[in-house]
Amino acid sequence: MRQILTPSGDLSGEAPVDLEMTVRLYRAMVFARAYDRKSMSLQRQGRLATYAPFEGQEAAQVGAAASLEPDDWLVATYRDAAAMWMQGYPLELLFAGRTGHEAGGRPPDHVNVLPPSITVGGHMVHAVGLAWAERMRGSARIAMTMFGDGATSEGDFHEAMNFAGVFGVGVVFFCQNNGWAISLPRSEQTASETIAEKAIAYGMPGVQVDGNDVFAVYEAATAAVARARNGEGPTLIEAVTYRVGPHTTADDPGRYRNSDDSADWTKRDPLERVRIYLSEHDRWNEEWQSQVEERTVEQVEQAIALAESLYQPDPSHIFDSMFESPTEVLEEQKAELEALLEDDL
Amino acid sequence: MRQILTPSGDLSGEAPVDLEMTVRLYRAMVFARAYDRKSMSLQRQGRLATYAPFEGQEAAQVGAAASLEPDDWLVATYRDAAAMWMQGYPLELLFAGRTGHEAGGRPPDHVNVLPPSITVGGHMVHAVGLAWAERMRGSARIAMTMFGDGATSEGDFHEAMNFAGVFGVGVVFFCQNNGWAISLPRSEQTASETIAEKAIAYGMPGVQVDGNDVFAVYEAATAAVARARNGEGPTLIEAVTYRVGPHTTADDPGRYRNSDDSADWTKRDPLERVRIYLSEHDRWNEEWQSQVEERTVEQVEQAIALAESLYQPDPSHIFDSMFESPTEVLEEQKAELEALLEDDL
Amino acid sequence: MAEITIAQALNAGLGNCLDEWDEAIIMGEDVGRTGGVFRITDGLRERFGADRVIDTPVAESGIVGVGFGMAVAGMRPILEMQFMGFSYPAFDQVINHVARIRHRSRHRFTAPLVIRIPYGGGIGAAEHHSESAEAIYAHTPGLKVVVPSRPHDAKGLLLSAVEDPDPVIFLEPIRLYRSVKEEVSEESFRVPIGSAAVEREGSDVSLISYGAMMRECRLAAEQLEGEGVSVELIDLRTLVPLDSATIIESVEKTGRAVVVTESPRTAGFASEVAALISERALYSLQAPIKRVTGWDTVFPLKRGESLYLPSVRRVVSAIRGTLED
Amino acid sequence: MAEITIAQALNAGLGNCLDEWDEAIIMGEDVGRTGGVFRITDGLRERFGADRVIDTPVAESGIVGVGFGMAVAGMRPILEMQFMGFSYPAFDQVINHVARIRHRSRHRFTAPLVIRIPYGGGIGAAEHHSESAEAIYAHTPGLKVVVPSRPHDAKGLLLSAVEDPDPVIFLEPIRLYRSVKEEVSEESFRVPIGSAAVEREGSDVSLISYGAMMRECRLAAEQLEGEGVSVELIDLRTLVPLDSATIIESVEKTGRAVVVTESPRTAGFASEVAALISERALYSLQAPIKRVTGWDTVFPLKRGESLYLPSVRRVVSAIRGTLED
Ligand SMILES: Cc1ncc(C[n+]2csc(CCOP(=O)(O)OP(=O)(O)O)c2C)c(N)n1
Ligand SMILES: Cc1ncc(C[n+]2csc(CCOP(=O)(O)OP(=O)(O)O)c2C)c(N)n1
Ligand SMILES: [Mg+2]
Ligand SMILES: [Mg+2]
Numbered sequence A, B: 001m002r003q004i005l006t007p008s009g010d011l012s013g014e015a016p017v018d019l020e021m022t023v024r025l026y027r028a029m030v031f032a033r034a035y036d037r038k039s040m041s042l043q044r045q046g047r048l049a050t051y052a053p054f055e056g057q058e059a060a061q062v063g064a065a066a067s068l069e070p071d072d073w074l075v076a077t078y079r080d081a082a083a084m085w086m087q088g089y090p091l092e093l094l095f096a097g098r099t100g101h102e103a104g105g106r107p108p109d110h111v112n113v114l115p116p117s118i119t120v121g122g123h124m125v126h127a128v129g130l131a132w133a134e135r136m137r138g139s140a141r142i143a144m145t146m147f148g149d150g151a152t153s154e155g156d157f158h159e160a161m162n163f164a165g166v167f168g169v170g171v172v173f174f175c176q177n178n179g180w181a182i183s184l185p186r187s188e189q190t191a192s193e194t195i196a197e198k199a200i201a202y203g204m205p206g207v208q209v210d211g212n213d214v215f216a217v218y219e220a221a222t223a224a225v226a227r228a229r230n231g232e233g234p235t236l237i238e239a240v241t242y243r244v245g246p247h248t249t250a251d252d253p254g255r256y257r258n259s260d261d262s263a264d265w266t267k268r269d270p271l272e273r274v275r276i277y278l279s280e281h282d283r284w285n286e287e288w289q290s291q292v293e294e295r296t297v298e299q300v301e302q303a304i305a306l307a308e309s310l311y312q313p314d315p316s317h318i319f320d321s322m323f324e325s326p327t328e329v330l331e332e333q334k335a336e337l338e339a340l341l342e343d344d345l
Numbered sequence C, D: 001m002a003e004i005t006i007a008q009a010l011n012a013g014l015g016n017c018l019d020e021w022d023e024a025i026i027m028g029e030d031v032g033r034t035g036g037v038f039r040i041t042d043g044l045r046e047r048f049g050a051d052r053v054i055d056t057p058v059a060e061s062g063i064v065g066v067g068f069g070m071a072v073a074g075m076r077p078i079l080e081m082q083f084m085g086f087s088y089p090a091f092d093q094v095i096n097h098v099a100r101i102r103h104r105s106r107h108r109f110t111a112p113l114v115i116r117i118p119y120g121g122g123i124g125a126a127e128h129h130s131e132s133a134e135a136i137y138a139h140t141p142g143l144k145v146v147v148p149s150r151p152h153d154a155k156g157l158l159l160s161a162v163e164d165p166d167p168v169i170f171l172e173p174i175r176l177y178r179s180v181k182e183e184v185s186e187e188s189f190r191v192p193i194g195s196a197a198v199e200r201e202g203s204d205v206s207l208i209s210y211g212a213m214m215r216e217c218r219l220a221a222e223q224l225e226g227e228g229v230s231v232e233l234i235d236l237r238t239l240v241p242l243d244s245a246t247i248i249e250s251v252e253k254t255g256r257a258v259v260v261t262e263s264p265r266t267a268g269f270a271s272e273v274a275a276l277i278s279e280r281a282l283y284s285l286q287a288p289i290k291r292v293t294g295w296d297t298v299f300p301l302k303r304g305e306s307l308y309l310p311s312v313r314r315v316v317s318a319i320r321g322t323l324e325d
Helices: A019-044 A058-065 A081-086 A091-098 A122-136 A155-167 A196-202 A214-229 A259-267 A270-280 A286-309 A315-319 A328-344 B019-044 B058-065 B081-086 B091-099 B122-136 B155-167 B196-202 B214-229 B259-267 B270-280 B286-309 B315-319 B328-344 C006-020 C044-048 C060-072 C088-098 C134-138 C151-163 C211-226 C244-254 C269-280 C302-308 C312-324 D006-020 D044-048 D060-072 D088-098 D134-138 D151-163 D211-226 D244-254 D269-280 D302-308 D312-324
Strands: A073-075 A143-148 A171-177 A206-210 A235-240 B073-075 B143-148 B171-177 B206-210 B235-240 C003-005 C024-028 C053-055 C076-080 C114-119 C144-146 C168-173 C181-183 C197-200 C205-209 C231-235 C238-240 C257-264 C290-294 D003-005 D024-028 D053-055 D076-080 D114-119 D144-146 D168-173 D181-183 D197-200 D205-209 D231-235 D238-240 D257-264 D290-294
Touching: A019 A058, A019 A081, A019 A091, A019 A214, A019 A270, A019 A286, A058 A081, A058 A143, A058 A171, A058 A214, A058 A235, A058 A270, A073 A122, A081 A091, A091 A286, A122 A143, A122 A155, A122 A171, A122 D060, A122 D088, A143 A214, A155 A171, A155 A196, A155 B155, A155 D060, A155 D088, A171 A214, A196 A206, A196 A235, A196 B196, A206 A214, A214 A235, A315 A328, A315 C302, A328 C312, B019 B058, B019 B081, B019 B091, B019 B214, B019 B270, B019 B286, B058 B081, B058 B143, B058 B171, B058 B214, B058 B235, B058 B270, B073 B122, B081 B091, B091 B286, B122 B143, B122 B155, B122 B171, B122 C060, B122 C088, B143 B214, B155 B171, B155 B196, B155 C060, B155 C088, B171 B214, B196 B206, B196 B235, B206 B214, B214 B235, B315 B328, B315 D302, B328 D312, C003 C006, C006 C024, C006 C044, C006 C076, C006 C151, C006 C168, C024 C060, C044 C053, C060 C076, C060 C088, C088 C114, C088 D088, C114 C151, C134 C144, C134 C168, C134 C238, C134 C257, C134 C269, C144 C151, C151 C168, C151 C181, C168 C211, C197 C211, C205 C211, C205 C244, C205 C312, C211 C231, C211 C257, C211 C312, C231 C244, C244 C269, C257 C269, C257 C312, C269 C290, C269 D269, C269 D290, C290 C312, C290 D269, D003 D006, D006 D024, D006 D044, D006 D076, D006 D151, D006 D168, D024 D060, D044 D053, D060 D076, D060 D088, D088 D114, D114 D151, D134 D144, D134 D168, D134 D238, D134 D257, D134 D269, D144 D151, D151 D168, D151 D181, D168 D211, D197 D211, D205 D211, D205 D244, D205 D312, D211 D231, D211 D257, D211 D312, D231 D244, D244 D257, D244 D269, D257 D269, D257 D312, D269 D290, D290 D312
Parallel strands: A073 A143, A143 A171, A171 A235, A206 A235, B073 B143, B143 B171, B171 B235, B206 B235, C024 C053, C024 C076, C076 C114, C114 C168, C144 C168, C205 C231, C205 C257, C257 C290, D024 D053, D024 D076, D076 D114, D114 D168, D144 D168, D205 D231, D205 D257, D257 D290
Antiparallel strands: C003 C181, C144 C238, C197 C231, D003 D181, D144 D238, D197 D231
């Protein structure tokens, strides 16, 4: 398992980025954690529906997303808010769905990020089609898809990997192995030693990296993105990390794991090691960090307020996006609903 | 790729069976080929619906099936008639479906062979459930599933292999890599070097053998069956062979491959090498072989006549096997049909 | 007898099943350690062991296909799909194999398994978590489809489903899991598959529904009673095999029918019921058959749910409509 | 203009599509080298190259899921499922993604793809090769479902489907591929999606069908004409969006309706048509609506087909029935 920055903040290999960039990556991770924690408290206040926290996975998401060009495709999941945000998905839209309405599914026109996948597995195949189409159209865009360890059990993982391998499509398969598929530990999901080695079955390279080491993640992701862009085909990256929190706010990990596990993992915290590294290079201080955190909390509060305001309770909200132009049946049903609502007044 | 008996009939390793058994295996292969060729001519005469020939794959099917106990489960495909016959599936029932009716789906009660799978991929998962259930019930029975190279592209192959690996189920995954999925060559089905190496992705052993060498196939299958029976888990076997004929009688290989390929493969004929080996050991002679062939043709003719006679054109044939006891709706529909048929008279 | 919810009745019923049949096992995602996302299998792994309450990888086709193989070998697997929207990857196994092996093998091989599927909206869930695709299962020959709407039926139908020699799709109304309570015996008992319940006798209109929508129908019937409208309320309980006699008898008596489902309208199960009535009771009809259903759209998220799900108001005004017609 | 078959019309239409839209590609199992098992894509790989006529691995979910991704990125994939019975592994992709991405992304992302599916029985094929599961697609919000029954419509609807900004399930009646001939222009032309065709005007009964069953309906109508019965024959051509106006108008005129499909009856599309009529034209009905359909069973093999498929006789006697009612 490739590691560059040890949990204690020492380099065991060559840093893939300069201090400037390291600060940027760290800043993004600080943002991600503050965003995640704030979201948890908003959910407790009842302002968000179920939320899937990613604490502990900040380095994986930030390191991977940082390797993309602004217009590359990102096809990720309900747990990948940090990566989606880095690729340009506005905060308020990330919140919209969780405040209970659909407006969040439409990113700005220049942002090539699909709405987060709620079904496990199906979205990886989409990334293959996206990247393939870009190649057909002579564009240099590639696609990255993010998924969990559990998603590799689905048949669609197999079909996505196999198509990408056969047609040499420029896709980066980025797996965040956080140790759990809800209550199922990695060891009971598959009998393969690593997830990375599954790449052999598809004739593509597979690499396993310390998912809590943003340097290792960034290095592997950048190499895979380069391969994809150069037409050298797909890569599977397994970022070994840990889901420190519950599966979602509706989940109670106490039912299936003892708190020590998570405790161990906090020792391998993805932020702390970079903080040490930066402070040793005099690029970190307390108040800068708290500023970033406070700023994030403000942004999140603005974003969720905006998200809540985006919703217009209106039949058109339901009917008007089924087809480019609504069918007669949909018009009839919409009228039926509108009539009912008027009676209500 | 493991090979024991070379195409020229020489041993490059130790024969896994004595001459007695070799004669039996050869006899079965001669039967299989005669059966297959006779079926092709019956189809041309219009007595069989589409037929999927397996010429060239006799050693794979015979060698694999020979490794099973009489009551082990076999879950195979439309192309595996030889293996199913060896595991006890009566000839006339193998023909029934191809003469256009359903009676062929019910093997004798002591025969644990599922009707041939027509869908590609779905049946492998069934073998996992069968073997697992036997273990749960304390039986020593194991399950073997046969499938083609093309079937490994389906998501269900992945899910079957993964379940078997995780739960250590006693299944033998026997892949006949005959080079083609209808018109798609093996090289365009998957980018992995071999199919055997896909086993790594599921933490199970994978072996590649010369599928035209009945010794190599038998050796590998026997070892895998033993592992399964001893509770040591599943094995993937890739038997490299070749589909000498068309995909089915409805297919025209001329559209996608040149005849040289098949020509090459006839040089590696699975029967010829055993014939040479046996005659060198004075265990083969011309008239014995023609006797077996003639006997087979007679059996096949009896079988198909029987198969044709099995069919009673009768509404009950359609309605009475949907549930243990037909529902009211089915009774009504059956009555509706019977009324119509009476009008006909 | 204690008053319990549908969730508790199902949990108790599953316990009875595992007690009663050694061949019965439970298999699905998170059904073991956590007792399932809805806790329906809560405590069963502790009680019956990890060999009979099996946590599987995230692979629906595998769960159904492996369960199918187990059933063919003589087990009685009780499979759980975490939500109906996640049962689609298993359709091929259900349609091409589970529903057909008896026919394919002329009764030699059978698949006496149960697929439990939480379905329907109303809990403000994420996309794919509120589906009501029962019509797809009902349209598939070889399957039985059961949908309880109350604790007693939930337990009794579950036991019948597991005992049934053929595959049963067992749909559980998420919205009612914990909202309906009634007394349910701790004993093992059966509610027969294939019989509808006339929950409330009436003379003016037949109100026909099942599952989660029974709640709206019950409230609508009560409200209308106050207005002097006598509603005959029928809980189908089983979609396949359908108890058509009960439906036709009722419509012949009332001359009017309103069918309520939460699934999309086009080619939904309400259409089947309407077609049946128009075929068998046309001459008794005094007004058009009304379908009160979800719209032909994607099921909306939390804040749009009330616009999508048939409400008591919609049911009431549909009934008023047929009476005016 | 030459008289050509449906198979030839589709082949020509696919050629027009690849000529007309650079974004159009064809993808599926054996569509390239062999031109598909029914030769519908014959010669297109030679003409347009292997980059635009793509042979894929045997993986239906992958074909649809990858095609979906291509469509989202601006292509117009024309995907082929080899037989309808093999389209089931792709249901999850179709229902959860293809049908929903426009809604999910509020029009930002769309899936303008076509899934061509040969369907129906009558050719004595093996199991899974004779399915007629159109109701499942019709019940899925977000899909358009098209079913031609003659060469001209086959080509014109195909071009409309590929041009359509939304996903279209394009069902091809296997049994009619080579049995119906008519003159079809070599030019690129459209037949609009969503409009039924009154193939034959009549006054006694409305005979409503689509796809392969149009053959039986045409013969039945002719035969009955000889007996002095005037049949109005409607070819729906599109199931979603359904041309309800044409259906209702006709039934209001004739007062009688017979709906013919080859799919199983329960919750099939014939039920949707019957429900629609009973809702909108009840007072015009002089007799119960009759559904002539396949049975609620597995589709039989060759020698049982004639017992399963609605025959001209069945259609005729159903019509006679409604006239006697
Ligand atoms: C097709 C499908 N099946 C089941 C689910 C329910 N489910 C949601 S998340 C999850 C576990 C996924 O685990 P993993 O892929 O490791 O991602 P993680 O949640 O750990 O980030 C499951 C089973 C789903 N969303 N989709
Ligand atoms: C799910 C499914 N998809 C497609 C088909 C059509 N089909 C029948 S055989 C075949 C090729 C299978 O190739 P392989 O697995 O190598 O087996 P072989 O025919 O070579 O023995 C295909 C695509 C099918 N039967 N089932
Ligand atoms: Mg995980
Ligand atoms: Mg093959």
